[in-house]
Amino acid sequence: MMRDMLATITAHYLLFTFLTSLGLLQLAGARSKTRHLLLLDSVRASAALGVVLLIAGYSFFLEIADYGLPGLEGAQLFFEFLLTAIAALLVCAGANVARSGHIGASRRALRRRIAASVVELRPLFARRRQLRVEDEAT
Amino acid sequence: MSLDERLFTWINGFIGESAVYDAAVRLLVNEYIVPVTLSLAVLYLWFGAKDEVQRDKWQSAVLVAALAVGIANAVVKLNNLLYFRERPFAGVIIDQLFYKPIDSSFPSNAAALAFALSAGVWMRDRRVGTLLLPFAALFPLARVAAGVHYPSDILAGALVGVASAVTASYLVRRLAGLFTPLVAAARRLGVA
Numbered sequence: 001m002m003r004d005m006l007a008t009i010t011a012h013y014l015l016f017t018f019l020t021s022l023g024l025l026q027l028a029g030a031r032s033k034t035r036h037l038l039l040l041d042s043v044r045a046s047a048a049l050g051v052v053l054l055i056a057g058y059s060f061f062l063e064i065a066d067y068g069l070p071g072l073e074g075a076q077l078f079f080e081f082l083l084t085a086i087a088a089l090l091v092c093a094g095a096n097v098a099r100s101g102h103i104g105a106s107r108r109a110l111r112r113r114i115a116a117s118v119v120e121l122r123p124l125f126a127r128r129r130q131l132r133v134e135d136e137a138t
Numbered sequence: 139m140s141l142d143e144r145l146f147t148w149i150n151g152f153i154g155e156s157a158v159y160d161a162a163v164r165l166l167v168n169e170y171i172v173p174v175t176l177s178l179a180v181l182y183l184w185f186g187a188k189d190e191v192q193r194d195k196w197q198s199a200v201l202v203a204a205l206a207v208g209i210a211n212a213v214v215k216l217n218n219l220l221y222f223r224e225r226p227f228a229g230v231i232i233d234q235l236f237y238k239p240i241d242s243s244f245p246s247n248a249a250a251l252a253f254a255l256s257a258g259v260w261m262r263d264r265r266v267g268t269l270l271l272p273f274a275a276l277f278p279l280a281r282v283a284a285g286v287h288y289p290s291d292i293l294a295g296a297l298v299g300v301a302s303a304v305t306a307s308y309l310v311r312r313l314a315g316l317f318t319p320l321v322a323a324a325r326r327l328g329v330a
Contacts, residue, residue, distance in 0.1 A: 017174060024178050028186030032193075036328055037185060058171075067168040070237045074211070074247065077169060081177050089329065117323035124319045 009065060010072060010080070016061035017081050021088040023053025029092070039095045142290045146226055149282050149289070166280035167236050169248075172273070176255050179270060180204070183259065184330060195263055197321055197330060198310065203258030206306035210254035210299050211247075218242045227285055236284040246287045246295030249278035253299025254306075261307040 022039075029037030030047035038046040061067065072080070097106040139147070152159060165171055184200045187193035223244035241247075252274035260267020278292040310317060324330035 013170060016170070020174065020178055021181060024181055025185060028182050028184075031186045031188060034185065034328075061170065062165075065170070067170050068164055068236060070239075072169070074169070074251070077173065078177075081174065085181055093328075113327050117326035120322040120326050121319050124316065 005066070005069065006072070009067075009069070012061060012065040013072065013077070014080060014084055016057050016065070017084040018088055019053050019057030019060065021081075021085040022091060023050040023055075023057060025088055025092055026050025026053065036096050037089075037092050039092060041099070142288050143226075145289045146282060149279075150226070150285050153283060153285070163280045163283045164236075166276050167284040167286065172252065172277040176252065176270065176274060179266075180255065180259070183263075183266065196266075199259045199262035199266070201317055201321075202261050202303065202306045202310050203255045205309060206254035206258035206299070206303040207251055209302035209305055210250040213298050213302065214245060214247045214250050214295070217245060223288075223291070225286060226288055236281075236286050239286060243287055244291045244294060245298050246278050246281060246291040248281055248287075249292045249295025250298040250302070252277045253296045254302040255299075257300045257303035258306055261303055 025037050026039060026046045027050040028034070030043045030050065033043065039049060040046045097103060100106060153163065154160065180200050180203055183196040187196045218241060221244065222242045225239060225243045227238055253271075256267060256270035256274035259270055275296075278287065278295060281287045282289055282292060321330055
């Protein structure tokens with residue numbers, strides 16, 4: 001009984017956070033003009049979709065979920081929110097690839113992005129190396 | 139009756155007076171609505187900046203807020219290992235609007251986390267932080283109204299939250315050499 005209740009609230013919570021995260025990413029993407037976050041071509045239409053998703057998420061949760069009962073623990077809530085936010089990001093990226101219709105080009109672009117981000121991380125390792133050299137010298 | 143208990147009884151006494159008030163408290167007191175809304179605000183700050191200056195400021199605010207929440211959570215968990223205070227419903231006759239949590243009442247975890255997050259944002263962006271702080275305050279206050287915490291639990295939780303935000307702000311500045319490349323890499327990857 002308790003396990004069923006927990007599974008239900010978890011499912012409701014995941015859907016709630018997924019819809020609202022996706023909606024919020026549309027609003028944020030529309031404001032910052034970050035095209036790869038937008039689900040639609042038009043910035044205005046994406047912002048409107050964002051508002052609809054946010055309202056849908058809150059309405060769904062407030063109408064359906066038993067949110068006054070004992071449920072998930074704080075750390076679990078945070079982890080699941082993070083998971084759904086990442087899922088929403090992936091959906092945005094997937095929608096962009098589908099919209100462009102160029103899977104090969106998207107894959108190459110992703111590879112370029114990963115390579116560029118690895119370059120940005122170099123100072124971290126360089127600093128560590130430098131510290132190690134200093135340690136060995138002393 | 140102590141001042142804390144008297145204040146608690148007064149705030150809790152409004153329960154049952156108005157259906158609208160009870161519904162508002164039910165909405166604010168649970169672990170889902172306010173925490174998710176605050177987390178969404180943080181997600182918006184991470185992705186929604188208009189220009190480079192604002193992006194630096196907001197992403198730094200998110201780092202401070204996230205670290206502050208982690209510190210506040212650790213402080214409360216550590217405190218709970220050393221000290222236990224009964225919830226109000228164990229000693230005072232109250233109107234309960236929420237289920238009965240079994241962990242320590244002092245300090246309020248809800249207050250600590252909500253204040254850590256909003257004060258963390260405030261440390262970097264006063265305007266956005268000021269918008270979040272009252273909203274964050276409603277969460278623990280609703281817990282007093284619903285009979286889950288004493289006012290002193292909230293006060294202590296808020297202090298833990300603000301102290302965590304100050305500590306996190308200092309650490310993010312001190313560890314800029316670590317955070318700057320990480321944020322730059324996330325930007326290149328398109329996730330910041």
